[in-house]
Amino acid sequence: MTDSLLHIENITVRFGGIVALNEVSLDVARGSIQAVIGPNGAGKSTMLNVISGLYSVDGGAVTFDGQRIDRRAPHAIGRMGVARTFQNTELFGEMSAIENVMVGLDRHHPYKFAIAMAHGPSYRRSEIAARREAHELLALVGIADDAPAAASTLPFGKQRRLEIARALATRPKLLLLDEPAAGLRAAEIESLNLMLLNLRSAQGLTILIIDHVMALVMTISDRISVLNFGRKIAEGEPGEVRTAPEVIRAYLGEKGAHALRP
């Protein structure tokens, strides 16, 4: 697996007596869109939190771009090129949409503290450049008109888009999306699909999506891994996974699996 950007090997995460992830392995190929699906409580979000450094593992290893990241602090992992969105959105609510994106851009338009105190010439230059780039990102996700609005006042669909713009602002290699389609209408899911496909083809971004909304993952994913009760039960292309009996059993239960059997 030389071409994999993210390599997860046999990770185990325990919360007290509960095993949230049990020796799960996963590979995300460069430039691909990969999805992890599974019923509630399968360990999907745990996996995302492990990758982004919020949880530590009780066993196994996570390698990103050739380097171990499972013992690094979240901000260090972020700086290496892993960006993420959150299931219930974690925006900076009182700040405007454009400022949210500018926080993501922080280290790409740097200037020293002394410059910030005096508002020296490079302060103006960096701020203008950051603002321009932030505007472009807002336009990319289709909410340029909402730039001055406080993030918390935006409708939910737009908050989702803003989170993606903010994540892209860090110029990531890997974008982690935590249930990006939850709470979105069908039309919104469609435009989200187009946006993600476009990001992959235009910028060569690698995307890992965690979701249980099939409409999103089935249409755009190159590969899908299925988790259930902390174990990986299936993996493959969307078509294969859809018909795998283990997956049907996990989603519909034993009886449902029988009913579907030809």
Added chain:
Amino acid sequence: MIPRVAFWVVGIASFIIAPQLLAEYHLFQICLIASTALVVLGLVVVTGIAGQISLAQSAFVGLGGYGSAILATRWGVPLWAGIPLSSFAVAMSGLFLGQLTLRISGHYLALATMAFTAIVQLALIHSDPVTGGAAGMPVPVFRMFGVTLTTGRHLYYVILPSTALLFLLVRNVMKSRFGRAVTAIRQSETAAEAMGLDVLRYKAIAFAASGFLGAVGGGFLGSLSTYLDPAQFGITQSVYFLAVAVVGGLSSPFGAILGSAIFIFIPDLLQSFQTYLGLVFALLLLGFIVLRPKGLTSVRLPRYDFASLRPRGQQ
């Protein structure tokens, strides 16, 4: 552009005119308000903007006051150099306190900073040979360019410009990527970390800034009162500063000035009421927390549309 120029012209003009018109007592009070506002500005930075509840402010004030006084009496460092010097040292101790305590948050952080204040106060009381112990120590006279500044009228020319400069610097930083980062951290630490911001480092910097501002304010307050008494630098005083910040508006530098003005004028207005001053402050604080949690700066007076004599925005 024009309002900004007007603001500076009015500001500088009133700075020059005030000493001609006002009595010594009022100038002294203005100095007191400015120094207190600096201390409270430190709290605005660390608590209002960075979201870290700090009860260490009076310790920083005490360290700033004692530090500059000790530098002057022991090593003959003049106060104009001693105050910035000791403030830098205090900022370093703020950074250290930050590193030590910032892995904890909320009530626990408040308790830890409270312990810091208690420790500093005890250290001041028990270092008799240097600090004069429980009896306290006199603050040497402020001398600059061969001029001796003893009265409020004199110190006015040092305290007011320094305060204005520091407020300007804080405002500039707030409007920069550093201000943005710290504001973001207050609103969602998790998201800020995911954006690659080193949350602990920014929090520690906010603590250092609050220490610096508190210490400069402490140096000025020491010069104004001419005597340092360790009893002034306890936990109660930390709560007092926090109350000033809350009443003025915890997230606004301007609120620091407003709150300080109120808390310094009130004892004057209520001369005959001295015994119950604590009660008045407590009620003020409680009232603001319940009714105006964002402080005085959040109060917007209804603006009248004089043509129709109705508040604007109403049909």
